Amino acid sequence: MEIDLKDKIETVEERASTFCEENGIEVVFTHEMSTEQMEEISKRTEKYPNMYNASLQTLENRLKNGCFLLMKDEQILGHIFAHKHVVDKYAVFERSSLWVHPDYRTHNLGFLLMHNLTAKYTSDFVISIAQEPRVHHNNELLGMKRIPLSELSPVLIEALEKLGKLRDEVKYRYYVNPHFEKKIHQFNKILNNQKNKNLS
Numbered sequence: 001m002e003i004d005l006k007d008k009i010e011t012v013e014e015r016a017s018t019f020c021e022e023n024g025i026e027v028v029f030t031h032e033m034s035t036e037q038m039e040e041i042s043k044r045t046e047k048y049p050n051m052y053n054a055s056l057q058t059l060e061n062r063l064k065n066g067c068f069l070l071m072k073d074e075q076i077l078g079h080i081f082a083h084k085h086v087v088d089k090y091a092v093f094e095r096s097s098l099w100v101h102p103d104y105r106t107h108n109l110g111f112l113l114m115h116n117l118t119a120k121y122t123s124d125f126v127i128s129i130a131q132e133p134r135v136h137h138n139n140e141l142l143g144m145k146r147i148p149l150s151e152l153s154p155v156l157i158e159a160l161e162k163l164g165k166l167r168d169e170v171k172y173r174y175y176v177n178p179h180f181e182k183k184i185h186q187f188n189k190i191l192n193n194q195k196n197k198n199l200s
Contacts, residue, residue: 009115009141016112025104026071027116031063037076038063044099050132051097062096068116070100070109077101080113082121087159088194090187092125092180111138118142118177125187126177129160136173144175153188 020027038059045054054062062081070078083096095117100109118126128139136146149157149169176184 009143012108012111012141013115016108019107020070020109020112024072025077025109027112028069028071029116029120030067030069033063033067033069040076041079041097041099045097048099051099054097059097065093066117066120068113068120070104070113077104078109078113080117082117085159087156088191090125090191092127092156093121094127094129111141114138115142118144122177123179125180125183127180128175129172131171131173136175139173139175142177144177145181147174147176147181147184149174151184151188153191155191155194156188 017027019025035056038056042054042056042059045051059081062083065082065084067079067081069076078100080098081096083094085092085094095114098110098113100113126144128135128144130136130139139146152174180187
């Protein structure tokens with residue numbers, strides 16, 4: 001099963017990458033964008049509710065963590081940002097503001113952006129909270145594991161709730177990357193011990 005899944009990931013990624021090469025689309029990782037580009041993306045997040053509204057300041061903060069762009073002739077055809085949550089003293093990354101131009105959405109370019117950003121932070125804690133079935137499918141393709149809230153520290157859940165992430169396993173599914181999955185019990189223990197110290 002793992003071999004089949006790995007093959008499928010590589011096949012989807014390869015086809016998307018080949019499409020980009022054949023159509024002059026460059027995949028770029030950057031920490032820099034013009035104010036005009038950022039304003040356009042901010043307005044886009046207002047238009048598409050599933051992207052979550054992001055102000056210019058919010059996007060500037062996320063850009064410090066990095067952003068993958070799909071570029072063609074200086075036009076942005078797609079983007080995805082790394083959203084950094086700080087829980088206690090630990091960084092937890094989340095993919096955010098994923099968008100691909102409507103003319104290119106049937107070529108798995110959204111998956112390519114998700115894959116690249118997830119791979120970029122493979123040695124960090126990455127969490128995905130979403131309700132769209134396509135995102136769930138892509139998370140599973142990327143080797144992320146669905147995890148129940150009962151296996152997450154209340155400290156992490158409370159931190160996410162303050163940021164507007166709902167404690168809702170009916171509408172939303174929670175996925176973590178392999179690094180997070182491997183360390184999650186240790187991570188929970190550290191967070192809970194720190195909380196107990198703060199209360200004592």
